[in-house]
Amino acid sequence: MAKPKYTTHLGMVDILPDESPKWRALEQIIHEEARRFNFEEIRTPIMEQTELIVRGVGQLTDIVSKEIFAFEKGDSHYVLRPELTAPVVRAFVEHHMEQRGGSQKLYYIGPMFRAEKPQKGRQRQFHQFGVEVFGSDDAVADVECIAFMIRIYKRIGIQNFELLLNSVGDPESRENYKKALTDYLQPHYDRLSDLSKNRFEKNPMRILDSKEPEDQDIIKDAPVILDYLNEETEAHFEKVKAMLDTLGIQYTIDPHLVRGMDYYTRTAFELKSPDLGSQDALAGGGRYDLLVEDIGGPSTPAVGFAAGMERLMIACEELDIHLAEPKKVDVYFITLGEDARKWALKQLSAVRNEGLSATMDYMGRSMKAQMKDADRENASYTVIVGSNELEEGKFTLRNMKESEEEMLSLTDIINKLKKLA
Numbered sequence: 001m002a003k004p005k006y007t008t009h010l011g012m013v014d015i016l017p018d019e020s021p022k023w024r025a026l027e028q029i030i031h032e033e034a035r036r037f038n039f040e041e042i043r044t045p046i047m048e049q050t051e052l053i054v055r056g057v058g059q060l061t062d063i064v065s066k067e068i069f070a071f072e073k074g075d076s077h078y079v080l081r082p083e084l085t086a087p088v089v090r091a092f093v094e095h096h097m098e099q100r101g102g103s104q105k106l107y108y109i110g111p112m113f114r115a116e117k118p119q120k121g122r123q124r125q126f127h128q129f130g131v132e133v134f135g136s137d138d139a140v141a142d143v144e145c146i147a148f149m150i151r152i153y154k155r156i157g158i159q160n161f162e163l164l165l166n167s168v169g170d171p172e173s174r175e176n177y178k179k180a181l182t183d184y185l186q187p188h189y190d191r192l193s194d195l196s197k198n199r200f201e202k203n204p205m206r207i208l209d210s211k212e213p214e215d216q217d218i219i220k221d222a223p224v225i226l227d228y229l230n231e232e233t234e235a236h237f238e239k240v241k242a243m244l245d246t247l248g249i250q251y252t253i254d255p256h257l258v259r260g261m262d263y264y265t266r267t268a269f270e271l272k273s274p275d276l277g278s279q280d281a282l283a284g285g286g287r288y289d290l291l292v293e294d295i296g297g298p299s300t301p302a303v304g305f306a307a308g309m310e311r312l313m314i315a316c317e318e319l320d321i322h323l324a325e326p327k328k329v330d331v332y333f334i335t336l337g338e339d340a341r342k343w344a345l346k347q348l349s350a351v352r353n354e355g356l357s358a359t360m361d362y363m364g365r366s367m368k369a370q371m372k373d374a375d376r377e378n379a380s381y382t383v384i385v386g387s388n389e390l391e392e393g394k395f396t397l398r399n400m401k402e403s404e405e406e407m408l409s410l411t412d413i414i415n416k417l418k419k420l421a
């Protein structure tokens with residue numbers, strides 16, 4: 001009988017040992033830059049209450065209406081988190097984090113889940129890093145989020161991107177704009193795509209995001225929200241732009257930029273890369289000044305962004321950027337016979353105690369096979385241990401790159417390697 005064959009679910013990907021060092025390297029960069037920005041890490045559960053995501057992200061959004069993985073157990077409704085803004089807001093409210101004082105500057109790294117049609121740069125389980133800043137109404141907060149985001153890409157060597165910027169207004173500006181937009185779209189309604197017809201009633205601003213060819217001509221001449229901002233929202237947007245100018249961060253105003261979640265107010269932005277193909281958004285974010293209150297917390301302005309880590313990896317591949325060094329081990333003990341194996345097994349920890357990495361053969365292989373294995377493991381040094389060596393207390397230390405050998409005691413070997421580490 002044929003054995004069953006198991007695979008990952010569609011759009012869910014294993015990160016194998018050859019790949020994981022670059023993930024760790026990227027995570028390390030994010031942690032380091034977050035420390036420099038004085039952002040604190042938050043880790044929340046993978047699953048949230050369905051109701052939170054529906055309320056937070058928006059009932060009519062694609063994410064909630066089509067893409068969430070949801071299930072029930074007993075009386076509870078679970079959803080695999082499709083993003084982290086709503087969960088982080090939940091945590092902020094649940095733990096009264098405003099009581100910690102000042103603005104809360106949080107960052108995260110982790111997996112998200114969306115039941116989208118997989119393609120290059122689009123998975124069903126994918127990873128984001130992101131930032132959420134609570135408590136500041138000031139454009140400084142918006143600009144610090146953008147500066148953090150850009151700094152990560154620049155540090156890695158990804159320079160080829162475009163920052164798109166818009167203001168999606170506050171509720172008052174948006175009501176005025178929605179009216180102007182539907183007045184404009186009404187006479188063109190019959191020519192709109194089915195998707196846009198559907199959005200017309202529910203959320204006409206999302207029509208501006210349509211990729212359907214038949215909508216493009218209509219969208220092109222639509223009124224833009226930037227002409228409908230009230231004084232306060234306009235002033236905030238001007239401040240954001242002025243501060244970006246001060247920092248020398250280039251941007252393109254895109255009045256048609258509407259993001260895929262309902263919570264945004266005022267600033268909205270996206271980072272796009274020409275190196276990514278059709279899924280070209282590296283990262284996106286914006287303000288969501290009403291969400292904390294919507295979720296039951298005190299009125300608290302907030303802003304943040306999230307970046308797709310798989311897309312960042314794809315950009316690295318395109319640009320031939322290597323985030324991690326090839327794997328290596330400092331010392332490989334080559335053992336001949338059972339006594340040598342036992343002795344080496346014990347010495348591994350002496351070497352490891354010095355902060356060096358050490359391994360040995362686990363399979364009882366011949367010396368030639370062990371040498372080959374040390375090469376495959378990219379060992380910097382091998383220590384050859386046989387019965388003679390054990391008797392004399394001196395071992396052959398072989399520098400694998402230089403093909404040089406010397407006879408040394410284990411203490412001398414460790415001292416020598418310590419200096420090189």
Ligand code: HAM
Pocket residue numbers: 082083084085114116121122123124126127128130131132260281282283284285286287303304305306307308309310311
């Ligand atoms: P988002 O635009 O939905 O925003 O996602 C941010 C980034 O996650 C995207 O630009 C993209 O790089 C990546 N991404 C999204 N979906 C997928 C997918 N299926 N496969 C691979 N990568 C993907 C948010 O999630 C908001 N929570 C951002 C935010 C934070 N706004 C305010 N604070």
